[in-house]
Amino acid sequence: MPFDGPSKMYPYKCNSCGLEQEVEDIVIDAFIASMEYKHGEMPKLECPCGETLLYNPMKSPPKGR
Secondary structure, three states: OOOOOOOOEEEEEEOOOOOEEEEEHHHHHHHHHHOOOOOOOOOOEEOOOOOEEEEOOOOOOOEOO
16 A cells, blocks of 8 residues: 555544544554444544543544645
8 A cells, every 4th residue: 555645633532531532544444444334434442441432523623634
């Protein structure tokens, strides 16, 4: 896969502990490729607190490309 410039960063947030984290597009792409998901939905990730990190589009648009 050719290098396509800087990565996009997507805002995620845990509704349990409040952690906000920027997740790189390569991580999102890997999750989408390895699991079943509904087209157009962002994958849910595991928070260090043990709960779920959810895509938080209200924070800011993706940075990068």
